[in-house]
Amino acid sequence: MIRAVAIDDEPKAIKVIEHHLLKIKNIDLIAHFNNAENALIFLKQNPIDLIFLDINMPNKSGLEMLKELKLKPHVIFTTAYAEFALESYNHDAIDYLLKPFEFERFLIAIQKVKRRINSQNNLNTYFFLKDGFKNFKIEYDSILFIKGSGNYLDVVTKEKIYSSRMTFLEIIEKLPSTQFIRIHQSYIINIKNTSKIENNQVSIESYKIPISGNYKDLFLNCINN
Template structure:
């Protein structure tokens, strides 16, 4: 599942993106924003696979928003101006869609992002964490969930748990967004290991983890609930 966010100050442009995405299986639009600063706050807490981003917006441009993000997402620029095409390549943009764009052209951009995500997934299937004087390799598929506590994390796997000195923001940059999602200020879960969801609790193995109101809507939308 490819997760996306649309950012454009024009409601009609957002409607077009929403309409095109509704016709494509395997892509979910988690949120839409008419204001880049609001989008920035969302993306800092909820990494996604791709953002559809207008460049020329009042007060705070799409380029300024990208500069504020530590983790640079995959970007498909959607703009009425061809002037920014060269600059877009400085941000490793997947594609550059000139408004108005038809569904067929939009589908080409989606195919590009799917190909890039597939390549990245094949390359990044593990993480190394510091444990004393050792560096331990942990494969993502074994991670059940992660609990944050200040400058430390508790990484729970199906074998044991690890407590590296690392913040949530540092770890989020390394996790594949297709596999992990935040459900609480203190919890990130591996979607593949969720057994059930009941009474605002996520059940994984023998653990019950809380879903906070702040992340509930995005989490449920991600799972099509």
């Protein structure tokens, strides 16, 4: 499931995106915002695959917002201004939709997103994690969950636990967002290895991991779509 966010100061523009997405499988619009400031707060704490982003917004433009975002999802610009097209591709935008756009043109942009995500997912099945003075190769599928522990993160795998001095934002950059999701201020889980969800907690092998109220709706929305 591709997790998406729409950012536009025009409510009608958000409605158009929502309407088009109802006709497309495997994309979930989990949130929308009418300004870049609130969107930034959300995006810095939640792994997202795709942003539908307006450019010309009050206070902070879409392009200015992207410059502040360290972890950049895939971007489809949605704007009424053609003159921003060249600059938008400096941000590696997947597509640039001029308002008003019909469903057929919108679908072409979505197909580009799916091709790029599929291509990236097929490239790597692992990443390297520093634990002490050594770097270990960690297969994504071997990870059960990740827990914050002071200034360190404990990466709990099927074989052992690795401890690395890094932040959640740094580890999120290394993980495929379609497989890993944050369910608590202190936990990221591997959806593939989740066996049960019950009583505000997730079961992964013998572990019971809490789901916090701040992340519950987002988590349940993702797994139910």
